[in-house]
Every structure is written in C-alpha cells, then in structure tokens.
Amino acid sequence: MRLQQILRDASKFRAVFDFGARDIAHWFPGHMAKGLKQMKANLKKVDCILEIHDARIPFSGRNPLFQESLDVRPHLLVLNKMDLADPSSKQRVLKQLGGKGAENVLFTDCLRQRDENVKKIVPLVMELIESRPRFHREEDTNYCLMVIGVPNVGKSSLINALRRTNLKKGRASKVGGEPGITRAVLSKIQVCERPAIFLFDTPGVLSPKIESIETGMKLALCGTILDHLVGEDIIADYLLYSLNRLGKFSYVDRYDLEEPCDDIQHVLKRIAVKLGKTQRVKAITGVGDITVIMPNYTAAAYDFIRTFRKGQLGRVTLD
Template identity: 75%
Template structure:
C-alpha cells in the first residue's frame, strides 16, 4: 500500500465526475408511491416511527414523524472517522436521537439500545402517554436497501430469540408493501411494521443519485453498471482508498475504467466469445466481459472488501 500511495501522489486522477447528459434523478416506482400511502393509513395504529437510514423529506412532510429515532445501518461498511461531525450535523438539522448499527452482526451492542431508547421516548412524549395499554407499535421507514428488514429481524433475534420474519435481499425493492405487525420484544410488548423503501420523487442531484446507486439503493440496470463502476473507481481514487489495486492485481492505481474492467475480467476469467468480420470471413474471438467485471467490482465494494468509505 505504501507503493500505491507513492504512485497516488504522482498520479493525475479526475477531480470531478462527468455525468454528461445522464438523468437518474426521477426514479419513483409505483410500489413506492403505494407504500407511502400505506404508511399514512397505518399511522393511526402506530405509536412511534423509526426512519431507518436515509433522509427522505417525504417522511417528515407526509408522515409527521416526531418523535423518532434515526438508525444509521451498515456501519461496518462506512469510515466512521467523522462520526462526531455527522452527529453534530444531524443535531443542527433537529435529529437528536441517533444510533449507529450493523444489523447483520449477531451481537451488535447498539441494537440492544433500541428498545430502551424508544421506550423512553414514547413514555416521555405527551402525545403517546397512556397507562391502559402497554403495547407499542412502531413503524420502520427509510430509503430502499438500507436494511430495514434486517433491523426487524435483528430485534427479533435479540429479544425473543426467533428467526426471520421479514424477507431480506441485496437489492432494493424486496419489501413492496407495509407488512402486518411483527413482534420483536416481549417486555415491553413491541411490534414493528416493516415497510417498502421510498425515495423522493425527485432526487436532489445527479451526485446524490449516483451515491444512492453505488450503495444499491437504485436498481443497477436503471443507471447502468458500467456507469456505476466508473463512479466507484472515481470515488475510490478520490478517497485514496486504493485497495482495489491489490484486490485485482492491477500493479498500480488507474483512472481508466475500461482498463480496470479489462484487468478484472482477465483475472476472474470473465470472457465471452464474439464474432468478428474480417477480410477473409467471419471468425470467433475471445474478449473480456466488461459487464461481468463491472458487476463484480460493484458487489465487492458493497460487501466492504475494498475498504470503508463515507460517500457524503
């Protein structure tokens, strides 16, 4: 890595990402709009609301989610060197109750804090004060693919020792409707409503949209895996996170996505046979499969194998 750093200091990489005429800022599938309507209809039965990672202004405007707890999930993939700065910024925005979590870890100490925190917030709020019914129903909301269902399952696993109640997956759109109440704790008796991920109808910028797509919040094919892979390479170089060089045996850092994908394809044996027209007739040649290489590059990053990166 020291050699890579020396090469980095001498390299001339991109300072800005060229979005060209791409437009990815208007992705609002029908099931998202339907999910938002279902959330509104469910509020009369809900005592407390958890916007789970992602800051969709629709939640605040449409659902009136106060008080609430913000759970920032997948922290095993993020660089937390700026954790205190993040908390200060959220506090300036009026978010005082924040937990960092990794819901896939079997023993996440922060997940243990969720029930005490929400119980205290509910009991201290005049809006929800009551003595006749000690059953709580919470709504789990957030943008797609941030781990809402994993959060529900983690609480069940921790407090009532039961398995999965919500289906999970590595891409957005697994949960498409507000589910029925799922018990996650006995003392106090707490139920959660899992919900589909909802993005704003218009993402504020292409930069934000590209960050969301890199994290798997927007379906890859809607943006293009070649574009996502290029933005990933730009991001890794920008953050001086050069572990991809060793991972794919590149020899040195590179700013050319076609060159990087060719190297990845060759290393992984991802090739395809295509016909080529020549002066003496058609022949079949073997070429790198750039799509397969981009697929691997993106997913290796999402699994945390290329280091921890904070995109914001």
C-alpha cells in the same frame, strides 16, 4: 500504500465526475406511492418512528417526504451497515446530523449475530416515547413502532435483529440484496415482550424526484436503486471515481493492477482477465478471419460493484 505515493497518484485522478447528458432514473413505482399512503394512515397507531438509512450515505437520499411524519412522532435515526462505512467519519456525521435536528442517532450492523447497538434500541425508544404524551393511546399497554427508509438499507434486517435480540426468535421479514423486497405495510410484528413492542415494516420509499445526479449515483452505488435503471457501466465508473477520490486503493491489489487507475475501461479489462470473464470473438480482417479474446465488461462491472457492496474494497463513507 505509502502516503507519498497516494499524494502523487491523486494528481492523476478526476477532480469531478462527468455525468455528460445522463439523468438519474427517478424510481418511484406504484407500490412506493401506495406504501407512503398506508404509512401516513397508520401514523395514529404509532408511538415512535425508526428511520433506517445506510451509514455510507448518511445524508444523501434521506426522503424529505418522511419529514412530516418525523415531526409528529418521536424519532430515532438508525444508520445501518456501519460495518461497511468508514469508522473515521462517525464523529463528523454525528456533528452534522446534530445540527439538522437528528440528535437521536444510532449506528448498527444488523447482520451481526450480536450487535451491542441493536440492544440499545428498545431502551432508547422507550425513553423517547415517555418524553412525550401518548395522545389517543394512553390506555394501550402495548407500544407500536414504524420502520421507514429508502430501499435496501436494512429495514427488514433490523426487524429480524430486534426479534433475535429481544425474543430469541428468527426472522419475520423477508430480506434481500435488491431494493423493492417489501412492497406493502405489513401487519404488526412483535419485536419485544417486556415491554410489549410491535412494529410495522414498510416498503422502501425514495423521493419522487432525487435532488441531484450526484445524490442519485450514491444511492445507486449503495444499491437503493435497481442497477439496470442507471446502468452498471456508469455505476462502476462512479465507484472507481469515488474510491480514487477517497484514497481507497485496495482494488489495485485485489484485481492485480500495477497502480491506481482512473480509466474504467482499463480497470474492467483487468478484472475480466483476472476472473476469466472473457469470450472468443471472430473478427474479419483483410487477411482472413481471426479469433480475438474480448473481455466481458458487463460481468467485470457486476463483480466490481458487488465487491464494493460487500465491503471487500474497504470501508467507505461516500458523503
């Protein structure tokens, strides 16, 4: 789409998202509180912390409760799902994170069979560990890492990628497309033989109080909060707002729209028609019953959101 048309269309879009009286769901079930407690109890056995976060939201949603853990152990921040994030944002993100004490940052795509950055993790971790004394662990020849992060950012995928890269072995942690797959701190999982490195997988833990509705919507859009707790209709509307704000208009061609649109009902109607997600409904009128073809807005919203999460609407960085 030509630059002039993009600039012309931008004037039609919402400058801010109206949340109305909505409040984001604070999703902190019992297994999260239990997992956080177990993580703290196991810190004395850990040489380095691997914090995994979604590269599309490099600032939003990083749990402040992890901070005390990060302060007492060497720390590597892995921004996963880089294949879904806008590559042009990488240097800006690195610059901002460097000013927040997160200089050790690596971007990964753990679902790729061969990701060169996954190969860098073990050397980076060993460099970080050797830069500090190993209190109470001087005699232990094995190394232990702890993987932490909010839900559904790819912690288990990273563990499996490390095993695939360093041990040539298959998955050890269950992977799923929804938050909440890992529900307890598991026993040690080996990810490297030379040196001998093990790690603890942990459940995704959100902050008990998300700092703002805007942050909550970004978390929901990236799948770190269960959709039904927020509502797929509002998530789909926030997605449309975000794509228009960022000038990402690939949804127009994908769903056969005539032009970019800021009306979620119109967009969902077009999606439903294109996908054949419609239903016949009888309506009573003054001249008798008639059959009306109604779009299935819920199914359309579901497709719109899932298509974004697969990266099929373009590579997007929301922060």
